[in-house]
Amino acid sequence: xxxxLELPTPRMEEWRWADMQALRSAAEAEPxxxxxxxxxxxxxxxxxRLCFIDGAFEPAHSRPGAxxxxxxxxxxxxxxxxxxxxxxxxxHIEPEHAVTAIQIVHLxxxxxxxxxxxxxxxxxxxxxxxxTYAGVGWANRLTSISLARGARLMRSVRLLQDEGFVSVRDxxxxxxxxxxxxxFLGAGGMGxxxxxxxxxxxxxxxxxxxxxxxxxxxxxxECAVAVRHEETDGSSRQIWRAVAADKSVASLxxxxxxxxxxxxxxxxxxxxxLLLDRTATVNLKPELEIFADDVKCAHGATVGExxxxxxxxxxxxxxxxxxxxxxxxxxxxxxxxxxxxxxxVREAFEADADKWLGGTL
Amino acid sequence: MCPGQEFGTQVMxxxxxxxxxxxxxxxxRGLSLAVNAGEIHAxxxxxxxxxxxxxxxxxxxxxxxxxxxxxxxxxVDLLELEPHERAAxxxxxxxxxxxxxxxxxxxxxxxxxxxxxxxGRGEAALSGGEFLKLARAQADALGMDQEMLKxxxxxxxxxxxxxxxxxxxxxxxxxKLAILDETDSGLDIDALKAVGDGINRIMRAPDKxxxxxxxxxxxLDYVQPDFVHVLEAGRITxxxxxxxxxxxxxxxxxxxx
Numbered sequence: 001x002x003x004x005l006e007l008p009t010p011r012m013e014e015w016r017w018a019d020m021q022a023l024r025s026a027a028e029a030e031p032x033x034x035x036x037x038x039x040x041x042x043x044x045x046x047x048x049r050l051c052f053i054d055g056a057f058e059p060a061h062s063r064p065g066a067x068x069x070x071x072x073x074x075x076x077x078x079x080x081x082x083x084x085x086x087x088x089x090x091x092h093i094e095p096e097h098a099v100t101a102i103q104i105v106h107l108x109x110x111x112x113x114x115x116x117x118x119x120x121x122x123x124x125x126x127x128x129x130x131x132t133y134a135g136v137g138w139a140n141r142l143t144s145i146s147l148a149r150g151a152r153l154m155r156s157v158r159l160l161q162d163e164g165f166v167s168v169r170d171x172x173x174x175x176x177x178x179x180x181x182x183x184f185l186g187a188g189g190m191g192x193x194x195x196x197x198x199x200x201x202x203x204x205x206x207x208x209x210x211x212x213x214x215x216x217x218x219x220x221x222e223c224a225v226a227v228r229h230e231e232t233d234g235s236s237r238q239i240w241r242a243v244a245a246d247k248s249v250a251s252l253x254x255x256x257x258x259x260x261x262x263x264x265x266x267x268x269x270x271x272x273x274l275l276l277d278r279t280a281t282v283n284l285k286p287e288l289e290i291f292a293d294d295v296k297c298a299h300g301a302t303v304g305e306x307x308x309x310x311x312x313x314x315x316x317x318x319x320x321x322x323x324x325x326x327x328x329x330x331x332x333x334x335x336x337x338x339x340x341x342x343x344x345v346r347e348a349f350e351a352d353a354d355k356w357l358g359g360t361l
Numbered sequence: 362m363c364p365g366q367e368f369g370t371q372v373m374x375x376x377x378x379x380x381x382x383x384x385x386x387x388x389x390r391g392l393s394l395a396v397n398a399g400e401i402h403a404x405x406x407x408x409x410x411x412x413x414x415x416x417x418x419x420x421x422x423x424x425x426x427x428x429x430x431x432x433x434x435x436x437v438d439l440l441e442l443e444p445h446e447r448a449a450x451x452x453x454x455x456x457x458x459x460x461x462x463x464x465x466x467x468x469x470x471x472x473x474x475x476x477x478x479x480x481g482r483g484e485a486a487l488s489g490g491e492f493l494k495l496a497r498a499q500a501d502a503l504g505m506d507q508e509m510l511k512x513x514x515x516x517x518x519x520x521x522x523x524x525x526x527x528x529x530x531x532x533x534x535x536x537k538l539a540i541l542d543e544t545d546s547g548l549d550i551d552a553l554k555a556v557g558d559g560i561n562r563i564m565r566a567p568d569k570x571x572x573x574x575x576x577x578x579x580x581l582d583y584v585q586p587d588f589v590h591v592l593e594a595g596r597i598t599x600x601x602x603x604x605x606x607x608x609x610x611x612x613x614x615x616x617x618x
Contacts, residue, residue, distance in 0.1 A: 307460070309458075312422050315421075316421075317445075317478075317530065317534070318445050318475070318478035318481065318534070319445055319473055321443070327473070328465075331464025331465045335464065
């Protein structure tokens, strides 16, 4: 169908590393049986559960609780997110209420699926959310997030599709003293585009978007995140790690924008790539755009190979080379995943990363 | 005759005419040494003589390529083994500059190391509880804060703490042969004593042996060597008892014995 005709091209600067060919192939793939049981994709947490199969809500594997299944009109102008119209889910939490351990599972069997989501937290409301992508095909998602004063959202997203493509776009407004933390793990065989536009609209807001992309074979994954500070005393973090093996490509583009008048902004940006093979590629594009004068923005961007000294140190203590490589690679991504607040969720993500390492090294 | 060979019958390590290159440059030029179980050997020598290279070649570090001669460890051709297999065979290399590994805790690293070695020897792995007990006892014995066991390997440790940590590792792993490369460098007097005591406690046994690679005599005040060798230009040029170390300290390496 569609949509793939109007895809962005590499000539557009913000899409220069995007693998739209993989997206197109995924969208055109014939549906097939994945053999995956949605029940296995949920973590063992008490909380609302929603399952979308090929973009359609699947009540048999869901217990939505506070989450509503709704049709949504999308106003995003983003080239992929603007396609994410139709049936989706929304979460509205009243002031000072909390809903935690919400899980959303997206299972694809081929072709394209589009799901919009909306998260609105009123003053001092709290929510935590885990999203899992599995199967095949092109999964395209838009998540609109609005956090009122003092609201807190912790979101953990893992991309575990065997193949195909996952594109996720977050558009968030973070109000006064509110906190948004979104951590992503790309540890499947699919291509990906993790795209974010976070705006700190209130004084003292906090926004974080980061994670780890693990690529191998001829896979390409990327993130493209922009955090915009519009008010004073805000802080933001973008901690991204990319690990690339074989002939794969992992790309990290992250931008911090500080508007005129957004004084006392504290931004931290750390982009690091690790090449497991000389044939792999990591692209990094850190950007700072600062129009205020009383601002602290720490930033760093590096690409390298595993430290040979460290590798030999581990081997000399009896750990074989494959295991030593896995331990050091795991330690490389650890600080990106350590941001996940809930132990059970973090451990599940770490286990996914370990599984990837086990299959790669 | 190789030094050390005249004592006992059990040769643990026998290095014969060893040659090795680093970056295409020959560093070890026909080095021979025999170490029996129960012995402590000190290897001293000027900078650039090949002391650290000897440790790395024995440990199997990539880039330190043996080009001739042989090394037998408990009758096995050591140079044929991968670094981790050398460790499982009972070889421990103490690093001059222990490496920092963020994101991996000391406990996790050491348990993994010990159990990998035990598996390599066909022994059962230690449980978490058994391992912690062992690790705490060794940390206590070396005067290392228990909290440091939980911290990432060597991250933020002072020079002295890193060397103590090497000794804690040695105590936990319990090797047959320890090659300690400049373990005394960067230590204050208290740490030097703690490390010296650690070496004596862990390694002074009839079935164990130590090669202490050192530039200075001062560690030898705490760990009495049975033999002192001078390594110059890639081979051992002199061998004596503890008095040789004192003489070198007094007179420098340039003076003939």
